[in-house]
Amino acid sequence: MTLKRVAQDLNLSVTTVSRALNGYSDVSESTREKVIDAARRVGYVPNRLAQALQRGTAEAVGIILPSQFGHFEDPFFLELLVGIGERLHNANLDLVVCAVPEGPAELDAYKRLVEGRRADAIIVARTRRQDERIDYLIDRGVPFVTHGRAETREPIAFIDADARTAFRRSTRRLIELGHRRIALIGAPEELFTAGERKAGYEDALREAGIAFDPNLYAVTKLNERGGTAAAERLLQAETRPTALLCANDTVALGALRIARRLGITVPEELSIVGFDDLPMAAQAEPALTTMRQDIRRAGARLAEMTCARLGGTAVNDLQELLEAPLIERESTGPAPGGA
Amino acid sequence: MTLKRVAQDLNLSVTTVSRALNGYSDVSESTREKVIDAARRVGYVPNRLAQALQRGTAEAVGIILPSQFGHFEDPFFLELLVGIGERLHNANLDLVVCAVPEGPAELDAYKRLVEGRRADAIIVARTRRQDERIDYLIDRGVPFVTHGRAETREPIAFIDADARTAFRRSTRRLIELGHRRIALIGAPEELFTAGERKAGYEDALREAGIAFDPNLYAVTKLNERGGTAAAERLLQAETRPTALLCANDTVALGALRIARRLGITVPEELSIVGFDDLPMAAQAEPALTTMRQDIRRAGARLAEMTCARLGGTAVNDLQELLEAPLIERESTGPAPGGA
DNA sequence: CTGTTAGCGCGTTCAA
DNA sequence: TTGAACGCGCTAACAG
Numbered sequence: 183m184t185l186k187r188v189a190q191d192l193n194l195s196v197t198t199v200s201r202a203l204n205g206y207s208d209v210s211e212s213t214r215e216k217v218i219d220a221a222r223r224v225g226y227v228p229n230r231l232a233q234a235l236q237r238g239t240a241e242a243v244g245i246i247l248p249s250q251f252g253h254f255e256d257p258f259f260l261e262l263l264v265g266i267g268e269r270l271h272n273a274n275l276d277l278v279v280c281a282v283p284e285g286p287a288e289l290d291a292y293k294r295l296v297e298g299r300r301a302d303a304i305i306v307a308r309t310r311r312q313d314e315r316i317d318y319l320i321d322r323g324v325p326f327v328t329h330g331r332a333e334t335r336e337p338i339a340f341i342d343a344d345a346r347t348a349f350r351r352s353t354r355r356l357i358e359l360g361h362r363r364i365a366l367i368g369a370p371e372e373l374f375t376a377g378e379r380k381a382g383y384e385d386a387l388r389e390a391g392i393a394f395d396p397n398l399y400a401v402t403k404l405n406e407r408g409g410t411a412a413a414e415r416l417l418q419a420e421t422r423p424t425a426l427l428c429a430n431d432t433v434a435l436g437a438l439r440i441a442r443r444l445g446i447t448v449p450e451e452l453s454i455v456g457f458d459d460l461p462m463a464a465q466a467e468p469a470l471t472t473m474r475q476d477i478r479r480a481g482a483r484l485a486e487m488t489c490a491r492l493g494g495t496a497v498n499d500l501q502e503l504l505e506a507p508l509i510e511r512e513s514t515g516p517a518p519g520g521a
Numbered sequence: 522m523t524l525k526r527v528a529q530d531l532n533l534s535v536t537t538v539s540r541a542l543n544g545y546s547d548v549s550e551s552t553r554e555k556v557i558d559a560a561r562r563v564g565y566v567p568n569r570l571a572q573a574l575q576r577g578t579a580e581a582v583g584i585i586l587p588s589q590f591g592h593f594e595d596p597f598f599l600e601l602l603v604g605i606g607e608r609l610h611n612a613n614l615d616l617v618v619c620a621v622p623e624g625p626a627e628l629d630a631y632k633r634l635v636e637g638r639r640a641d642a643i644i645v646a647r648t649r650r651q652d653e654r655i656d657y658l659i660d661r662g663v664p665f666v667t668h669g670r671a672e673t674r675e676p677i678a679f680i681d682a683d684a685r686t687a688f689r690r691s692t693r694r695l696i697e698l699g700h701r702r703i704a705l706i707g708a709p710e711e712l713f714t715a716g717e718r719k720a721g722y723e724d725a726l727r728e729a730g731i732a733f734d735p736n737l738y739a740v741t742k743l744n745e746r747g748g749t750a751a752a753e754r755l756l757q758a759e760t761r762p763t764a765l766l767c768a769n770d771t772v773a774l775g776a777l778r779i780a781r782r783l784g785i786t787v788p789e790e791l792s793i794v795g796f797d798d799l800p801m802a803a804q805a806e807p808a809l810t811t812m813r814q815d816i817r818r819a820g821a822r823l824a825e826m827t828c829a830r831l832g833g834t835a836v837n838d839l840q841e842l843l844e845a846p847l848i849e850r851e852s853t854g855p856a857p858g859g860a
Numbered sequence: 861c862t863g864t865t866a867g868c869g870c871g872t873t874c875a876a
Numbered sequence: 877t878t879g880a881a882c883g884c885g886c887t888a889a890c891a892g
Binding site: 638 | 877878879880881883884885886
């Protein structure tokens with residue numbers, strides 16, 4: 183059903199019908215009523231494509247999902263997506279999702295989205311320190327908001343967990359519990375957040391006068407298999423750490439499993455801390471101590487910020503750092519022995 | 522950059538440029554080369570909205586994500602989404618995702634997508650036996666493919682796991698292991714798959730001459746908290762079951778936790794079986810016996826089937842039932858005692 | 861108050 | 877082989 187046909191049925195011009203429906207004031211009340219009534223009766227719904235073409239906007243926001251071959255995706259993303267989607271839906275904006283394998287195809291997907299005018303704005307997730315996707319968006323002048331920060335030549339709109347503070351706090355807490363040999367299993371260093379987490383960890387060490395030990399630092403991909411290898415190496419060293427700080431819960435749970443396999447009891451002989459507070463963290467045995475992110479809420483804010491950006495709000499007013507409080511459960515405890 | 526401007530630069534008509542770019546035969550090779558060259562140089566990319574409007578299609582597929590307030594979404598969905606998205610991307614179709622709270626708003630989201638002509642086809646996930654979303658799509662004559670079957674008045678295009686066979690096989694296996702008191706924690710009965718799973722379970726019981734015992738049947742929501750309550754009730758009954766068949770892995774892991782809390786050892790005193798084979802199934806302690814679904818592959822097929830449907834393939838040729846093989850790990854074993 | 865005209869960017873007749 | 881003209885469905889300037 184189109185505007186034209188509604189107009190024909192009513193013996194009115196398309197223009198009048200359009201204006202009646204869009205609440206213009208220069209339409210007589212009686213016509214307006216007739217139009218609205220007829221539109222409802224025949225179930226008229228405007229064609230968004232036509233509207234979009236006319237307005238010169240896509241009425242949609244794009245997001246790219248980088249997929250890893252052979253790996254389950256981090257449930258994190260789904261929560262973020264749901265948070266974003268719900269809010270965008272309320273703002274009457276569509277969410278266009280592209281799933282592409284991690285790698286060079288990724289940037290192409292951004293280009294397709296932007297240059298084909300399928301999206302008015304882009305949401306970028308899992309930012310890297312040097313992020314060509316962001317460079318591209320800046321160059322093109324496309325509004326965008328990121329989940330996570332990056333090293334950029336001009337300020338950008340972002341929302342991010344304050345991982346540095348969170349890791350500093352967690353490390354300090356472990357030190358309080360008597361730990362001195364605290365290892366960090368970090369994220370791949372190209373991710374901005376990896377640096378933040380490491381910095382927070384180092385901050386706390388420094389404050390306590392403990393030297394950073396490269397043997398207590400490992401890096402891993404953020405998937406289900408990632409954590410185990412790193413943890414295994416760290417735990418089989420001559421003098422193994424008494425505590426393990428992990429890049430996220432998935433990695434932490436992998437570490438937990440390895441510890442069990444090696445016959446190392448948690449938390450008696452080893453404390454483990456995760457990040458994200460996924461549901462499975464609380465359900466693990468022992469329940470995982472972790473730093474909490476409210477992912478769905480972050481998604482919702484991301485959507486709101488995107489709308490604000492589209493509405494012209496300056497990027498400097500769209501920068502949010504979210505607390506990630508430490509949730510102490512059963513996987514952490516006093517350092518073993520008199521260590 | 523528009524077609525018009527490319528044409529102006531070249532002193533050609535819009536028509537010629539359009540045809541050169543779209544591979545029409547009635548364009549001289551020299552002009553075609555010039556056009557293609559110029560287009561690439563200025564980075565011309567067709568405006569998809571305009572294309573879509575002209576063609577009368579949206580060049581997009583829609584999917585609705587029903588979200589549960591206060592609950593983490595099932596990671597299942599993300600895998601499905603990635604599978605769908607990757608394949609659709611290759612077919613140059615957009616994926617429009619709507620996240621709406623489970624409930625009445627859901628159908629509205631479908632209407633918005635369809636009636637606003639934002640999607641040419643729809644993918645429906647988590648089908649219900651009587652599914653108003655499907656009724657609506659049939660009424661409107663919109664092409665769609667479902668993940669999961671439903672009771673519909675005419676055949677539909679679907680892909681589904683053969684849960685009946687899978688549950689029958691698993692139950693039979695437990696019987697082989699000597700179990701007689703096998704409980705089922707099923708999905709909410711409005712879901713089509715719930716009936717399939719129960720039927721498979723009953724098939725196997727019947728074949729073994731074991732009567733169905735309503736006290737060994739419970740139903741639960743498919744989220745992280747769901748399984749625990751049902752499992753708790755079943756395991757605290759006077760004569761408790763020796764085996765637990767669960768609607769999915771999330772529920773099974775909840776049951777595993779409850780068993781541990783109640784001091785019931787797995788698999789010595791209780792066998793537990795899940796469904797899906799999420800990564801955390803293999804990582805559980807003991808590792809969970811489960812029925813495997815290749816979710817990402819299912820998503821990819823779903824996308825292919827959607828394209829086929831758009832291409833005019835009949836629904837009867839687009840119905841696939843996927844095997845869900847039993848993966849035996851550590852959570853199942855012989856029935857305890859001489860039971 | 862209403863209708864006519866124009867144009868968003870593209871593909872597709874139909875003539876030349 | 878090329879271009880002019882039209883229409884997809886909608887909104888907006890301009891007349892009347």
